[in-house]
Amino acid sequence: MMKNNLTLLVIIMFFNLLLNRITIASDCSDMNNQEIIRLDTEGGPLYQSPVQDQDGIGTCYANATSIALKTALPGQPDLSYLQLAINYAQKNETPKNKLNGVDSAFKSDSGPGEVLINGGYVCDTIKATQENQNGVCKRNDVALENLLFNSSASSFHDSAMLQNKIIQATSEYYDSVKNNLVPGAAVEDISHRINRMTKQQQKFKKAIEQRQKEYTKEFCSKPDISIAESVTKNIIAKIYLHLKNKGISASNLSRVKNPLDKKLFFFTLSSGNPLSSDGPDSEVIISLPKDTKDFLLKNYMKQMLASPPPISAQAVYKNIIKDMTPKLDPEIYKAFFEKISPSDVSILEKDFSRYVKRDIDECAEKNKLAYYNNLDGLVKDFSGMGCEAYKKQSISLNKLSVLLSDNNLSSLEQLNNYITNIPHLSYEEALRAITAPNCNNSNKIHIPSALTCVNNSKSYTQVLEQYVYDHHLKTQVEVNVLVKNAEAAERTRVSAAFDAEIVAINVNPLYLNKIDKESIEKKNSAIKTAEDKKKNQLKEVTATIRNVIMKSLVGAETETALWNNYKESNKNKFRSDTLTRLKNSKQAITLSICTRVFDDQNATALRDGSCQKDSSLNNKYASVGGYHAVTVTGAKCLNGKISYLVQNSWGDWNQIKETKNADQTQHYETEFGKAWFSEDELINNTFNYQNIDFKK
Amino acid sequence: MKFLLLLSLFLIFQFSYSVYGATDIWKMGNHFLEFTKDESQNILISKSCDNRKCDALKILKIISFKKINSSKLEGGKNPGSILCTDIAGAQIIYLRDLNGNDNSFCQFKDQSMVSASTLSTFARKNDEK
Numbered sequence: 001m002m003k004n005n006l007t008l009l010v011i012i013m014f015f016n017l018l019l020n021r022i023t024i025a026s027d028c029s030d031m032n033n034q035e036i037i038r039l040d041t042e043g044g045p046l047y048q049s050p051v052q053d054q055d056g057i058g059t060c061y062a063n064a065t066s067i068a069l070k071t072a073l074p075g076q077p078d079l080s081y082l083q084l085a086i087n088y089a090q091k092n093e094t095p096k097n098k099l100n101g102v103d104s105a106f107k108s109d110s111g112p113g114e115v116l117i118n119g120g121y122v123c124d125t126i127k128a129t130q131e132n133q134n135g136v137c138k139r140n141d142v143a144l145e146n147l148l149f150n151s152s153a154s155s156f157h158d159s160a161m162l163q164n165k166i167i168q169a170t171s172e173y174y175d176s177v178k179n180n181l182v183p184g185a186a187v188e189d190i191s192h193r194i195n196r197m198t199k200q201q202q203k204f205k206k207a208i209e210q211r212q213k214e215y216t217k218e219f220c221s222k223p224d225i226s227i228a229e230s231v232t233k234n235i236i237a238k239i240y241l242h243l244k245n246k247g248i249s250a251s252n253l254s255r256v257k258n259p260l261d262k263k264l265f266f267f268t269l270s271s272g273n274p275l276s277s278d279g280p281d282s283e284v285i286i287s288l289p290k291d292t293k294d295f296l297l298k299n300y301m302k303q304m305l306a307s308p309p310p311i312s313a314q315a316v317y318k319n320i321i322k323d324m325t326p327k328l329d330p331e332i333y334k335a336f337f338e339k340i341s342p343s344d345v346s347i348l349e350k351d352f353s354r355y356v357k358r359d360i361d362e363c364a365e366k367n368k369l370a371y372y373n374n375l376d377g378l379v380k381d382f383s384g385m386g387c388e389a390y391k392k393q394s395i396s397l398n399k400l401s402v403l404l405s406d407n408n409l410s411s412l413e414q415l416n417n418y419i420t421n422i423p424h425l426s427y428e429e430a431l432r433a434i435t436a437p438n439c440n441n442s443n444k445i446h447i448p449s450a451l452t453c454v455n456n457s458k459s460y461t462q463v464l465e466q467y468v469y470d471h472h473l474k475t476q477v478e479v480n481v482l483v484k485n486a487e488a489a490e491r492t493r494v495s496a497a498f499d500a501e502i503v504a505i506n507v508n509p510l511y512l513n514k515i516d517k518e519s520i521e522k523k524n525s526a527i528k529t530a531e532d533k534k535k536n537q538l539k540e541v542t543a544t545i546r547n548v549i550m551k552s553l554v555g556a557e558t559e560t561a562l563w564n565n566y567k568e569s570n571k572n573k574f575r576s577d578t579l580t581r582l583k584n585s586k587q588a589i590t591l592s593i594c595t596r597v598f599d600d601q602n603a604t605a606l607r608d609g610s611c612q613k614d615s616s617l618n619n620k621y622a623s624v625g626g627y628h629a630v631t632v633t634g635a636k637c638l639n640g641k642i643s644y645l646v647q648n649s650w651g652d653w654n655q656i657k658e659t660k661n662a663d664q665t666q667h668y669e670t671e672f673g674k675a676w677f678s679e680d681e682l683i684n685n686t687f688n689y690q691n692i693d694f695k696k
Numbered sequence: 697m698k699f700l701l702l703l704s705l706f707l708i709f710q711f712s713y714s715v716y717g718a719t720d721i722w723k724m725g726n727h728f729l730e731f732t733k734d735e736s737q738n739i740l741i742s743k744s745c746d747n748r749k750c751d752a753l754k755i756l757k758i759i760s761f762k763k764i765n766s767s768k769l770e771g772g773k774n775p776g777s778i779l780c781t782d783i784a785g786a787q788i789i790y791l792r793d794l795n796g797n798d799n800s801f802c803q804f805k806d807q808s809m810v811s812a813s814t815l816s817t818f819a820r821k822n823d824e825k
Contacts, residue, residue, distance in 0.1 A: 053798040053812075055788060056778055058771015119771035532765040595772070599820070628772035650774040651799035655816035657738050672797055 028637035030579055037582045038634035038645060040674075045071040045586055046633055046647075051673030052081065053651035058118040059085045063649035064590040064629040065125045066139075069447070071588040071633075072694045077445050080142040081649075083436065084129060087136065088120045090428040091128035104427035106167055122590045122629060122690045123453035134432060135446040137439035167431060169400040174430050176396045213364075220354060220363035223301040227351040228317060229293060231344045238339040239264050260331055267332050299323065304356050313352030314345050450695050456577065457592075457688030461543065461609040463566050464550035464559065473553050486545045491538060498534040502527065540610040547609025563607055571683050575642065577691050582635055589632040590690045591646070597677070597685040598656050601667050604684045611687075627687070633674070643669075643676045719743065722791035722799065729791065729809070740811040751804035755784050756818040774800060776812025779819055788812070 028035075040046040049070060052063050062085040070076050094104055129136050248256055248265055256262050299320040303310060310316045322333060353359040468474050474482070505511065511523035551559050581587040594605035605611045611627050634645030656675050659667045669676040720731040720740065730743035745753045759779055768778050780786050780802035789803045801809040 050792075051797045053790070053800050054772070054774055055790070055800050055812075056773050056781065058769075058773050060772025529763060529765065532768070536765050595769075626769045626772065649772070650776070650813065651797070652740065652811060652813050654738050654740065654811065654813035655776070655820060658817050658820050 027640035028642050029575055030583070031635065031637035031642060033637055033640060036634070036636040037579075039071055039582065039586055039588055040633055040645075040647075045076045046588070049076075049078070051647065051651065051653075052649040054081070054649045059120075060629040060649055061085075061120040061122050061590075061592075062088065062125055064631045065122050067631045067633070067647060068122070068588045068590045068690070068692050069126070071586060072451060072692050073445070073447070078139045079445060080137050080139050080436070082142060083136045083432065084125050085120065086428050086431055087128040087132045087134075088125040091131065092120065092124050094428070104171070106171060106427065106431065119627065121455075121592075122692075123455050126447060126451065126453045126692070130447045130449060130451070134429075135444035137436045137444055141439035141443050142436040166400070169396070170431055171427070173396040173400045174427055176392045216364035217360060220360035221358070223297070223355070224351075225293065225296045225300055227347055228296050228300045231317065231340070231348060232292070232296070232321075234341065234344055235336055235339045236268060239268055239335070242339075243268065260335060263329055263332055264335060267329075296320065301355075304352070309356055310352075313348035313356075314340075316352075317348055448694070452691075452693050454691045454693075455688055456573070456691065458570075459609070459687075460563070460566055460606050461547045461550055463562060464547070464554055467558070467562060468550060468553050479549070479553075482549050483542070483546050486549060487542055490541050490545060494534055494537045494541075498530060501530045501533075505530065540612050543610040544608070544612055567680075567683055571679055574683060574686070574689065575679065577689070578632055578644065579635060581691065581693075582632070585693070587692060587694075588647075590692070591630050591632060591682070592687045592689070593628055593630055593646075593682070594685045594687065595626050595628045597681055599659060601659060601678075601681055606684055606687065632682075632689075636676070641678065643678050644682055645674055646677055646682075647674050649673075720793070722793055722801070724789065724791050731809075731811075738817045739814050741814065742808045742810070745808055745810075750808035751786075751806045752802070752808035752810040755786075755802075755804070756810070756814070758822065759783060759815055759819045760822050761819045762823060774812055775819075776800065776802070776814070776816040779815045780812055783819075784815065 031037075038044060040049060046067070049067070052066075054060060054063050059081050062081040065084050066079045066081045069079055089104075089106060097104065243261065243265055246261065248261055253262065253265060256265070300316060303316045303319060304313070318337060321336065350362065354363050465479070468479065469476065505523060505526045508523075508526075511519055511526075514520070514523075554562065578589050581589055594603065594611035596603040596605055596611065630649075631647045632644045633647045636643055636645075651673060653670070653673050653675065656668050657666050657670055661667050718733050718735075720733040722729050722731055731740055732743050732746055733740050739756070741752050742750060744750060760783070761775070761779070763783060764775070764778060768782065769775060777788055777800055780788055780800075784802060784804070786802045786804045789801045789809060791799055791801055793799065800812040802812055802815055803809045
């Protein structure tokens with residue numbers, strides 16, 4: 001009996017296995033069950049490739065392009081997404097804006113500096129870069145992109161949309177220069193005008209250089225204790241580490257055997273540095289009390305200029321620490337100077353050269369931007385010199401330089417040279433100069449024409465529309481009339497709702513008859529929110545209405561059949577295109593996806609014909625949906641189902657972990673900045689995808 | 697009295713999050729900053745928030761997507777960044793982990809920080825309530 005049962009079990013298991021294999025083989029096409037393909041594992045083109053974070057600027061298409069190109073180009077270069085976006089905008093957006101009298105894609109007719117990096121397309125970006133003689137720089141050579149995350153700034157600056165802010169400031173500066181090139185006389189020969197204005201700009205540049213020289217000379221000759229202060233802090237930090245690593249704290253001081261350690265503990269306390277790293281930003285902060293700073297200022301500088309001159313800055317520094325009151329215990333003094341590092345000694349000696357030997361070249365070079373940062377001096381200089389016309393130019397130059405120096409960029413010189421030397425300089429070229437001062441021609445990457453990018457898109461609404469015409473349900477003219485009428489009704493409805501909202505804001509007791517600044521700002525903000533809502537509702541109104549009308553014309557049953565057919569053919573093509581590239585040529589695929597699927601695995605934006613927020617979801621939570629570009633960098637076959645690894649450009653992208661299954665478990669499998677999506681989830685929400693091929 | 701004690705304990709638990717987790721290091725230049733990574737709650741927040749009520753922790757209770765319009769996110773902008781600047785009124789700081797990955801963090805007036813994605817996570821959690 002037992003034996004029979006066992007035989008039966010083995011037979012069942014065998015058939016089960018066989019059945020599984022058959023199912024698995026048919027569901028995963030060319031992939032075996034349990035097979036995983038990833039471009040980011042060892043040996044893959046994206047191995048150790050960092051995840052990007054585009055912050056508050058709309059460059060997703062350029063972020064995705066840079067990742068896809070890394071997998072396609074020889075040597076796997078990390079290309080600058082900011083420069084890719086500039087190339088895209090210059091080719092595709094600037095000409096459109098020119099029709100409205102605005103000369104750049106990064107501005108709008110609402111005023112200079114209005115940044116318009118609000119989305120784009122992968123294939124157009126690649127094409128624009130192929131055609132652009134400037135090519136594209138690597139991320140490491142684009143200071144704006146690289147230094148944002150690698151800044152050695154001494155304090156934290158608000159970096160929100162920093163790219164935007166710098167582009168805006170560049171825009172304003174560029175405009176102020178261009179405004180000074182406006183002809184004085186109504187009728188003037190173009191070349192004559194350019195010659196005349198170029199001469200004026202050269203004059204401005206020369207004047208700036210002269211004043212800059214004088215300013216840095218004065219600046220670099222001033223008494224300055226910041227070097228001595230920084231060396232002192234370094235030494236105290238080392239004492240702090242020494243005590244911390246020995247586990248010495250106020251609570252166990254009585255058990256500390258070494259008397260010097262005890263003394264050092266009290267010394268750090270008397271220096272105002274408790275032994276704790278529990279600062280509000282979790283950083284170890286070392287500070288100097290005011291009397292120590294005053295003592296340094298008074299004595300360090302005095303001794304530096306003593307007669308006969310001191311032999312070295314280190315000697316001066318040692319002398320004043322010795323003389324510091326209250327006098328240091330000789331043991332602490334000795335321990336203190338044991339901690340001074342060779343680099344600190346070298347820094348002190350540089351200061352000695354600057355202040356005592358008056359060798360200011362290094363300091364002047366380092367502080368070139370300081371002149372521009374001094375708005376009073378800058379404006380006064382040019383107003384006083386009879387250059388009133390350049391006041392605006394000076395103010396915008398100052399604004400830009402403050403942003404640049406705050407973020408360790410020093411490319412202003414280059415931009416200035418660019419703008420003043422090349423009268424026909426385009427705005428985008430000026431942007432390139434400011435964002436990538438270190439990127440010279442030999443560092444640039446040119447995308448070869450052998451690289452192709454093909455868009456794969458077919459609108460589902462078009463499929464429905466074709467069915468309507470093929471089956472003579474309506475003519476094209478009739479459809480257009482239906483859409484036009486429904487659209488007009490929807491526009492009227494949205495406008496009426498908007499008007500009602502504005503009336504409600506106007507009579508709201510919070511704002512009614514209030515004239516204080518805060519109330520006015522709050523009211524304006526409420527109006528702006530209502531305007532944005534209206535704009536958003538109307539944005540995809542045509543696409544949504546067309547989709548709804550076509551669905552009603554074909555009927556629910558036919559529509560379901562059409563959708564299933566459409567989805568199946570889409571799925572097969574996508575699978576074949578993606579797996580071929582991931583597996584054979586190790587190349588990534590880029591997608592234009594609706595972000596609703598990030599919040600809701602059941603979203604079907606493609607079937608809805610638009611990425612508008614689903615009203616039923618709206619009741620659940622205020623999910624934010626929008627078009628977005630991401631990259632597929634892997635695939636796997638598990639239990640006969642394929643899923644794809646999607647790489648995003650939102651940093652760690654942890655919020656996707658909150659998308660839950662019915663039993664409240666996490667739905668998407670995630671990694672840092674990446675998540676796995678089933679084939680259905682991707683196909684239901686991908687509006688198009690791009691095949692990038694390169695005959696290597 | 698007992699009731700009051702229980703009520704206050706309930707309120708403390710109701711209106712504050714407690715963060716427990718592994719330490720993570722994120723850096724900006726020479727600044728090495730300690731963060732707590734609480735996988736169970738999907739939080740990445742300044743270490744200093746472990747034992748005090750920091751602004752970064754407080755905002756998680758109230759942050760919401762409700763006032764953010766989709767048009768604000770055109771071009772696939774990071775929703776956490778927009779929440780930080782437009783709703784929380786704080787500033788964005790870019791940090792990099794020891795593997796070179798980029799991440800934006802939201803820094804508050806008391807200098808505490810929370811990752812932009814944690815803001816998105818909690819905005820969603822709050823909106824779902």
